[in-house]
Amino acid sequence: MTVINVMCRLLCLLLVLIAADPAVAQALDCDTRGDYIDALQDHDDPLKERLGRLYAEPDASFCRTVRVRVSPDNDRDWDLSLPDFSALAWLLRAIAVLLLLAGCVWLALNWSRAMPALVDRRRPPGSVRTEHHRLDRPASLSVDIPAAALAAWSDGQPRQALSLLYRGAVQILVPEQAAGSSTEREVLHTLQSRSVPPETLAWMQRLVRAWQRTAWANQAPTDGEFxxxxxxxxxxxxEAGR
Structure with missing residues (x-):
């Protein structure tokens, strides 16, 4: 009889659990079981009061502990803000200021050489300098000007070599301007106003450009150009001196 009685009570308990409010599952939780059974026994509803007495029976004294594993990633607050680039911006500004200062210092130290070279690169191929530039030459020229110019070039003196070629050409092509008081622009203007062959005028223009670049920008022509x-x-x- 005892076994049958226990089985009947368990069956009755199961039916009550099915018919009762879903909140009765609290009776299975070890943390809330005691308080929940006391509340059922004091309830006005006969069914719930009976359920409370059944829960209190020794045969129904069981509970469970539910363990829930929570992943730390589920509670993480994602930081979508951009990183702080203020230090990098400050570093870039400092580098820009240093480069600007270095450029100013370099330009101040190399102004006399950089500007003529820049003007030469921007000038069209057929154009000629118009700035005044007079030769600083000795009182007389060598009898064999090409030989003297070649010797100066071989000795590593391109400025002297081109100076000899230019001064000698002026002395022969424009003898009235050979005293050294005329600029290259004036010499070329005089040649253009005369009936000199176009080949001679073009050669003189190339000679003037090579001489000016060597004298002003320290850019000597190549061996082939010289x-x-x-x-x-x-x-x-x-031919002009004949």
Missing amino acids: TALHQAWREHCR
């Missing part, structure tokens, strides 16, 4: 100017000197100047 050789072409040197070899053509006798051709143009001898």
